[in-house]
Amino acid sequence: MKNKYHTVIIGGGCLGAACAFSIQRKLGIHHSQIAIVEKKVLGAGLSSRHSAIVRAANTSKMAARMAKQSIELWKNLKSIWGVEIDYEQSGAIWITDSNLQKSDSRWQSIETSMREESIEFNSIPYQEIRKLSKSAIKTSPDELYYYESEVLQFESAQILNGIQNAVKKNGIAIYEHCEVIGFEQYCEKQLSAVNTSQGKIYADHFVNASGPWCTELFYQLGLTIPVALEPVYVANFLVSCNEIPKSMPIIADYCNDVYFRRWQGNFLHMHQPRNTHKSQIAKSFSRSTMNPDGANIIYDAMSFNLNHHQLEAYIEKINHRFPNLGKPVYAGGYQSFFDITPDLQFILGPDTSFPNLFHCLGAGQGLKYAPLFGELIAELILDRQALNLEFDSSEFAISRFNPAPAINQTQNNKLFT
Ligand SMILES: Cc1cc2nc3c(=O)[nH]c(=O)nc-3n(C[C@H](O)[C@H](O)[C@H](O)COP(=O)(O)OP(=O)(O)OC[C@H]3O[C@@H](n4cnc5c(N)ncnc54)[C@H](O)[C@@H]3O)c2cc1C
Structure with a gap:
């Protein structure tokens, strides 16, 4: 096992995979710099159980703007993931x-x-x-x-297949049946490695794309992630x-x-x-x-x-x-x-306690945002600004739940996000 990467992604669902493809492409290096660590197999979590619908309307204007851009990326997936996936509009x-x-x-x-x-x-x-x-x-x-x-309507099996092909095409290192069980720190505010069931993997940056499992995993770092x-x-x-x-x-x-x-x-x-x-x-x-x-x-x-x-x-x-x-x-x-999540919106962007940790969690609507979220997380990690200025994700930052998660009091039934 190579044990040092530019970025380790925890979780091989659609969001983790999207982050891996975008970071690797933007790094522009051909040998593998990015690793996905997945406790089962690629796409085995919620990403194998969705309805494959990609749409934009949302009560949050920024979420809708992001979804609209993501629709365009889904239509032109080859330019960012290197693979095409059929869809019907x-x-x-x-x-x-x-x-x-x-x-x-x-x-x-x-x-x-x-x-x-x-x-x-x-x-x-x-x-x-x-x-x-x-x-x-x-x-x-x-x-x-x-x-x-x-x-857009996709077929979920074709999306899974597309993700698997893109992992190979983009030279992403994939550790399947490999569970992240803990973390190592350089210092109080920097993660240095993940401890996995197959050994330690070091990286400069870490992405939490472990979906609904993340609450338990990150609790050991003292983080409360309300999913x-x-x-x-x-x-x-x-x-x-x-x-x-x-x-x-x-x-x-x-x-x-x-x-x-x-x-x-x-x-x-x-x-x-x-x-x-x-x-x-x-x-x-x-x-x-x-x-x-x-x-x-x-x-x-x-x-x-x-x-x-x-x-x-x-x-x-x-x-x-x-x-x-x-x-x-x-x-x-x-x-x-x-x-x-308590407000049914996703969690996107850097962690407040560990600046080299980034969260990418979908809140029941993750698939549609996957290509754009991959691009946004990649730019944040690589310290580039352009996309994040256009799509301000501060509304979806994990800090909105600090100090304690609050259920959105204004929401009632019959409202979609
Ligand atoms: C019935 C249904 C229909 C849906 N329809 C749609 C839809 O039409 N459009 C849409 O946009 N969204 C839809 N969704 C929501 C969508 O499926 C999810 O939001 C999305 O799949 C989340 O992707 P993810 O990558 O965050 O999570 P996941 O696919 O769950 O990936 C997380 C991965 O992390 C891995 N993992 C967890 N802990 C660890 C660990 N410690 N170490 C290593 N790996 C770990 C898990 O095994 C898992 O594979 C639907 C959901 C459901 C249930």
Whole structure:
């Protein structure tokens, strides 16, 4: 094992890999300077359990600006990762309850703020929705519809494959089945090495991309990183190609609390969105401190099952939104977890106690930002300014949780980030 690198990335999910590709490319050196240390295999964590949707609209204008740029990078991935990954620009239909919306002007304010960011997120009439969904979905006068056009759909297996190819292409050193178990310090404020299950690895810089597992790992450095787990149930149903149009937009159905997308040809893929209600966020945080296994449950083979009750609930939601489908054929599902923070926004940038440690954590929406976050972390590590001036990440700094994590008091339900 070579044991000294420019940067060691802890965690081989989409965010860790993206950081590795960008730092290596910007260093411009051909022999391997960057190592990813992954306790299982590349992409085995949450990055194998997402819906592969890349979209921009967000309650935070800066997060939306970042996502918009990330969409462009996903479309031109070869220029930064050296590989291409196929995608479809399907757009997304957002559905909300008109009664709720009367008392809640946030959807309109998102529309306005997205316009200021040149992100197309517009209220549209139900007739348009019928056209966009080729009459596959039911509309109602009690609902309001928004359309976001620049939304991309990938296939998750192709993303994993692309990441594996890019690791080889970019000459990244990858240590799989290698767990970071502790740290070495030069001095009070500088990390010098990670202790792993395969030995010590030294580096000048360290990136924490270990997702929801990081709370436990970094506690030994005295750092409190507030990431918790919110359970999410994913189900796929086999449907006829004639029943779901080929280029059906993603349906973000906030009336039924479910996302739908067409998946691998003729599957309908669905899961609930993150819960934005403050008490539910608090519940996830209390649950995670009581769960001694933490996110290891993601690797549990038993989590590749849904129980009868969850399945019935999902079939009801399908029947409500897609009345022509009849009783859909269940084609497998699993339980997973969103990696959430108290304000549901990601954690990005340097640590406050260790300046050579950088955090890159997704908060339940990490995939879409991966290419841009890789670029931003690379510039921070290499002390370059340009991108970080354009995309000011101070709003997402870990320091916002100092001294104690606070659940965002203004958030209520039916709000997406
Ligand atoms: C059902 C579902 C649907 C989703 N859909 C979307 C979507 O459509 N779009 C989107 O943008 N996001 C989506 N997400 C969120 C997205 O999947 C995650 O935010 C993203 O994958 C996080 O990536 P990551 O690299 O931070 O984490 P991970 O992929 O979990 O990577 C962290 C890695 O660190 C490793 N690790 C942990 N501890 C250690 C250690 N001590 N030593 C070594 N390695 C370690 C883990 O094994 C893991 O592989 C979805 C999530 C879920 C659950």
